[in-house]
Amino acid sequence: MNKIDVCLSPDLMHLYPVTDKIVVVADILRATSCMTAGIAHGVAGIRPFADLEKCRAMKHCGYFIAGERNGQKVDGFDLGNSPYDYKQQHLIGKNIAVTTTNGTLAIEKSKNAKMVVIGAFLNKQALADFLMEKNMDTLILCAGWKGKFNLEDTLFAGAMVEALQGRYHPSCDAPIAARTLYLEAKKDLSAYLSDSSHVQRLKRLNIEKDITYCLQENRLDCVPVLKDGEIVKLN
């Protein structure tokens, strides 16, 4: 039986050999939810950068540039980090370069994986179907917040473990703990997360509608995959 594991922070990635695994990167609020929404909406490709200036430089290569630091849009960038930014009509068929506080760093830290895919509650079932078809050991990487654990990414990891239950065997205690939390939270994810640090941070910035959007399960039937450094729709 294949194994499923959960890495609770990008700072722990050195503990997880991934060269023979699929890594699912999750930054539920909001980076990987934005990427999933954008790709589902018809954005041609999204190139992630951990480094802000490298991302900014992509403007000269014809990319729209998207970026956030501490939840707020980077000055001079075309887009912030709201899923609604990624669903604008004029972005269909276009390419975006993006940098975020945690999500794009988590993607960079996954670069040795056999395959990197982008996870969100939005595409949970599409992703689970894809993983079952691929039939490979899988690691869910939670982007967290500046190296620390966060609840929303861990709940998503637990949701994936639950979706793959019976088909995958947990590698250690993290997937068991994440699933237990998800089962407790799933009736009302939004209520369960109401006191969590990043929900509080985003509420202070008045972006409740992004939280509501990102916590919807199985709204999008799309698996974004990292190919030659760019996130594209799996075909």
Ligand code: 3SL
């Ligand atoms: O850290 C990230 O990657 C972002 O998703 C954080 S925020 O929701 O845009 O603040």
